[in-house]
Amino acid sequence: MKLNYLDELEAEAIYIMREVAGQFDKPALLFSGGKDSICLVHLALKAFRPGKLPFPLVHVDTGHNSPEVIEFRDNLVAELGEKLIVRKVEDTIKERNLVDGKGKFPSRNGLQTYTLLDVISEFEFDACIGGARRDEEKARAKERIFSVRDEFGQWDPKKQRPELWSIYNGKVDKGENVRVFPISNWTELDIWNYIKRENIQLPPIYFTHSRECVLTDAGQLMANNEFLTLDDSDVLVTRNVRYRTVGDMTCTAAVESEAYTVDEIIAELKESKISERGATRMDDRVSEAAMEDRKKGGYF
Amino acid sequence: MDLLRFFTAGNVDDGKSTLIGRLLFDSDSISTDIIETLTKQSKTTGIDADIDLALLTDGLRAEREQGITIDVAYKYFSTEKRKFIIADTPGHTQYTRNMFTGASNADLAIILVDARNGITDQTKRHSIISSILGIPHVLVCINKMDLVNYDEAVFNQIEADYNEFAIPLKLNKISFLPASALAGDNVVKSSDKMTWFKGPSLMEFLENVEIIEDTEIKDSRFQVQYVIRPQTEELHDYRGYAGSVLSGSFKKGDAIQIFPSEIISEISKIERNGVEVEEAFASEPIILHLKDNIDVSRGSTIVPFSQLPSTEKEVNATICWMDNSSFKEGQKLLFQQNSFRTKAVLKEIESKIDIHSFKDLESDGTMNLNDFCNVRIKTAETVSFDSFRKNRKTGAFILINENTNSTVAAGVIG
Numbered sequence: 001m002k003l004n005y006l007d008e009l010e011a012e013a014i015y016i017m018r019e020v021a022g023q024f025d026k027p028a029l030l031f032s033g034g035k036d037s038i039c040l041v042h043l044a045l046k047a048f049r050p051g052k053l054p055f056p057l058v059h060v061d062t063g064h065n066s067p068e069v070i071e072f073r074d075n076l077v078a079e080l081g082e083k084l085i086v087r088k089v090e091d092t093i094k095e096r097n098l099v100d101g102k103g104k105f106p107s108r109n110g111l112q113t114y115t116l117l118d119v120i121s122e123f124e125f126d127a128c129i130g131g132a133r134r135d136e137e138k139a140r141a142k143e144r145i146f147s148v149r150d151e152f153g154q155w156d157p158k159k160q161r162p163e164l165w166s167i168y169n170g171k172v173d174k175g176e177n178v179r180v181f182p183i184s185n186w187t188e189l190d191i192w193n194y195i196k197r198e199n200i201q202l203p204p205i206y207f208t209h210s211r212e213c214v215l216t217d218a219g220q221l222m223a224n225n226e227f228l229t230l231d232d233s234d235v236l237v238t239r240n241v242r243y244r245t246v247g248d249m250t251c252t253a254a255v256e257s258e259a260y261t262v263d264e265i266i267a268e269l270k271e272s273k274i275s276e277r278g279a280t281r282m283d284d285r286v287s288e289a290a291m292e293d294r295k296k297g298g299y300f
Numbered sequence: 301m302d303l304l305r306f307f308t309a310g311n312v313d314d315g316k317s318t319l320i321g322r323l324l325f326d327s328d329s330i331s332t333d334i335i336e337t338l339t340k341q342s343k344t345t346g347i348d349a350d351i352d353l354a355l356l357t358d359g360l361r362a363e364r365e366q367g368i369t370i371d372v373a374y375k376y377f378s379t380e381k382r383k384f385i386i387a388d389t390p391g392h393t394q395y396t397r398n399m400f401t402g403a404s405n406a407d408l409a410i411i412l413v414d415a416r417n418g419i420t421d422q423t424k425r426h427s428i429i430s431s432i433l434g435i436p437h438v439l440v441c442i443n444k445m446d447l448v449n450y451d452e453a454v455f456n457q458i459e460a461d462y463n464e465f466a467i468p469l470k471l472n473k474i475s476f477l478p479a480s481a482l483a484g485d486n487v488v489k490s491s492d493k494m495t496w497f498k499g500p501s502l503m504e505f506l507e508n509v510e511i512i513e514d515t516e517i518k519d520s521r522f523q524v525q526y527v528i529r530p531q532t533e534e535l536h537d538y539r540g541y542a543g544s545v546l547s548g549s550f551k552k553g554d555a556i557q558i559f560p561s562e563i564i565s566e567i568s569k570i571e572r573n574g575v576e577v578e579e580a581f582a583s584e585p586i587i588l589h590l591k592d593n594i595d596v597s598r599g600s601t602i603v604p605f606s607q608l609p610s611t612e613k614e615v616n617a618t619i620c621w622m623d624n625s626s627f628k629e630g631q632k633l634l635f636q637q638n639s640f641r642t643k644a645v646l647k648e649i650e651s652k653i654d655i656h657s658f659k660d661l662e663s664d665g666t667m668n669l670n671d672f673c674n675v676r677i678k679t680a681e682t683v684s685f686d687s688f689r690k691n692r693k694t695g696a697f698i699l700i701n702e703n704t705n706s707t708v709a710a711g712v713i714g
Contacts, residue, residue: 003583005303005383014585015544018525022598022639047542047585049574050535051528134374141373148705160371162397162622164404164710167636167698171705185385187376 006194013040013182014047015166016145020127020180021047021054023170027127027180030116031057031084033069034246035202036131036183039191041076042200043182044129055129056083060115062108063090064227064248072203087119106227107251117153120177127170127178135187145184151175188244189269196262206265208242208257220253301378304511307387307403309426310412315443319412319481320375320388323503326488327377371395372402381507391422396670397622400429400710404696407511409435410502415448415478419461425655427462431469432618432672432712434692436512439475439505445494446480452496468658472512477502519686520548521609521694522602525639528587540571540587541596546638546693548607550588551579555605558596559684564605566591599640601684601694609684609694615677618653619711621667623701627708629665634700635679638693642681643702650674667709674714688712 003011020027029044031037044053059073077084089108092115093100101107120128134141144163149155161169170178183191195202213221214228215235222228224236227250241254242265259265310316375386387402403409409430413423430438440462448454455478466474478486478497485491488503500508528540550556554567569589570580580586588602596602603609621627627646635644651660653672660674667673677699688695699709 003302005301008303008583011544011583011585015525018542018585019639022526046573048526048528050538051530051540054526135376138373141375142371157371161707162401162698162710163707164401164698165692165696166405167638167696169636169698169700169705169707171634171700173705185374185376187378189378190383 006190006197009183009186009190010043010046010194012166012185013043016168016180016182017044017047017129019168019170020129023168024127024178026123026125027055027129028058028085028120028123028125029053029055029129030131031059031073032131032246033059033065033073033203034131035191035195035206036133038076038200038202039183039186039194040129040131041080042198045080053080053082056085058085058087058119058123058125058128060112060119061086061088061090062112062248063088064108064250066203066205066223066246066249068205069203069246085119085123087115087122089115091115092118101250105222105250108248109251113153120153125177126172127180129180129182131183132179132181133186133188133191134181134184143181143184145181146170147179147181148172149177149179153177155179189266192262192266192269196266203246205243205246207261208240208259210238211241211254212236212238213241213254216253221256222253223249225249301381301383302511303383303385304408304506304509305385305387305406306408306410306506307372307389307399307406308410308412309389309391309399309403309429310443311391311414311417311420311422314391314412314414315481316391316412317388319410319441319443319479319487319502320386322481322484322487323386324375324377326484327379327503371398374402379503379507384506391426393422393425393670396425396429397620399426400433400620400622403429403433403435404710406433406435407437408506408509409438411438411440413440413442413458413462415442415444415454415458418458419465421656423462424465424657427466427469427471428653428655428658428672429620431471431658432620434688434712435471437473437475437509438471439477439509441502442476442478443481445478445485445491446483450478450480450485450491450493452494455497475499475505477505518548519607519609519691520550520604521546521686521691522550522588523638523640524588524596524598524600524602526598527596539593540589541600541602542585542587543639544585545580545582547582547691548604549579549581550586550602550604556590556602557605557608558594559601559603559609559611560682561595561600563592563594563596565594599638601640603684609686611682611684613679613682614647615679615683615685616650616674616714617677617697617711618672618674618714619667619699619709621669621671621673621709623706623708624669626666626668628667632702633677633708634702635677635683635697636700637683637685637697640683641700642679642683644677644679644699646675647678648676650676675711677711685713687714 089111132140144160146168212224215237239256242257243254259268308316373388377384389399389402411426442455442458459476478494486501490501522545523543524541525543528542530538557564568591570577571587633644635642649663651674652663654661686694695713697711698707701708
């Protein structure tokens with residue numbers, strides 16, 4: 001009997017999470033409020049209930065989140081009765097005297113790496129579970145499921161450990177940590193099919209709604225929000241939009257959509273000719289190796 | 301819909317990445333923004349074709365600069381029939397360990413051969429690795445047929461040569477396919493230039509090839525990953541053993557034995573997804589409960605009393621040495637089989653395998669990067685295992701250097 005592909009992906013993810021619980025002293029689950037990390041929480045519950053999750057949820061809050069996402073996060077945590085740790089990029093900027101993102105769309109994507117590394121050392125986390133998927137980006141396509149980072153959080157693509165079968169080596173020295181990606185082998189469509197099958201609840205911004213947006217030169221739609229500085233030449237339009245990824249409101253674009261339901265989103269994705277990050281992320285457009293460079297610097 | 305995992309291997313210039321690029325491109329699995337980026341990039345690398353399809357899989361800067369694949373890249377696509385995971389593995393000898401990584405989980409190997417060159421040392425190495433890893437099915441894809449005028453005789457000769465070479469490898473199943481990845485012949489659509497070939501195109505082959513499943517193994521195996529003990533008021537006595545069924549199946553009421561402790565007990569309850577079930581099958585993540593309150597911890601193997609595994613403190617295995625520093629007989633390591641980890645010592649390197657002829661060579665007592673050796677390993681605790689040929693889940697292990705924490709070798713138990 002061969003498992004259905006979603007069962008197989010689910011089984012793989014649960015297996016990986018249980019390896020994390022079995023191998024590490026102080027693991028954490030990095031939670032952004034996006035669909036991928038919401039699926040991670042759902043998988044963690046399947047792996048460990050009726051027990052408590054053997055790790056806290058950790059949110060690195062850029063301060064540029066949609067309020068709907070923060071509300072969703074707090075409700076979810078309250079409902080589950082699990083521990084949530086929030087660390088704010090805002091505070092890191094003050095403590096470390098960093099320069100905040102500038103320009104019209106001030107990104108804190110680079111800055112959140114500082115906060116992430118700080119929270120890892122504050123709690124001495126030795127493993128951080130993340131929702132990165134290999135189909136998102138081609139540097140991610142190269143990363144192991146157990147990705148060892150040095151004490152500076154850096155990924156060295158030339159020194160990756162061999163990773164065979166489903167035998168995971170999570171041995172690290174004190175100060176080092178492992179980033180673990182249980183849904184490495186899932187695609188965007190797999191995530192949505194799983195959300196549908198499991199009836200997983202999501203923040204409302206994933207579904208179509210009317211919103212005032214700035215039309216960028218590249219033709220992307222950025223929700224008009226308090227973090228943007230507009231000038232006279234900006235074109236404001238009101239459109240029916242939804243988000244394909246949840247990220248900073250300053251660098252994550254919305255897409256035009258009429259999809260009210262998960263089924264409609266799945267149908268829309270099957271038709272879509274634009275990749276998830278291509279459609280929504282301004283930060284990956286900088287260069288061909290943007291993601292590889294960020295990972296080498298400690299990004300997740 | 302099921303899932304097929306396959307890997308591709310070939311010489312540096314066999315057009316492996318191009319073949320994958322072609323599969324993705326012709327199956328509409330590449331988004332327009334990515335094609336746009338690639339078109340720009342292809343111009344800067346100076347390759348004639350409009351889009352250099354190899355750029356789709358070479359994800360690291362160093363790979364794009366050198367035009368070679370260094371590490372495994374995973375790519376995904378699906379059709380109406382199946383979801384596919386491709387591990388695009390490097391061909392260079394110096395990156396054999398990365399190839400081993402990408403190949404280990406595969407249901408199918410696609411080995412590329414350049415029609416002009418026929419079978420090379422690399423072809424042999426990739427085939428031998430597939431044999432050692434017990435890959436259920438090998439597809440030899442004879443590529444660049446456009447450069448030999450789509451000549452049937454060339455294809456037939458390579459097929460005959462390969463079959464002769466492969467006799468000692470005891471591969472489970474071998475298929476052959478002529479193609480031109482660059483021109484798209486026999487990749488997604490059947491080629492009108494090779495009407496003499498009656499088999500399916502690569503895509504049709506992939507959609508229909510039978511996946512030989514580990515679930516066909518009858519002996520049932522389970523290993524504990526994590527012990528769940530909520531210790532709350534209402535679940536005060538709850539003690540569940542979380543893990544996945546490695547092979548076979550387990551039923552409530554089964555008489556079982558636990559290793560290495562050798563204690564005998566009975567399954568009192570099986571939970572899957574929070575629901576009690578009567579029976580659980582291979583690959584399913586479950587929580588097992590035992591009738592007796594006994595000491596069972598992470599790494600314990602649980603088997604039906606009627607299907608006992610081998611239990612030894614010494615195993616004979618074939619290993620691939622993956623570390624840059626060499627290793628000598630008598631040195632210590634950690635041995636890890638799924639969630640079971642124990643100290644070990646390399647007792648003896650019995651022989652080295654010539655990776656191009658599959659013959660055993662005399663060993664000088666050391667192993668170097670990318671060496672394949674037959675070894676004897678002594679472990680501190682008793683290992684319960686099956687031969688890898690019988691069970692890929694319980695016959696495989698890795699070796700870890702206790703000092704550097706690196707994974708230094710992968711092995712299959714003979």
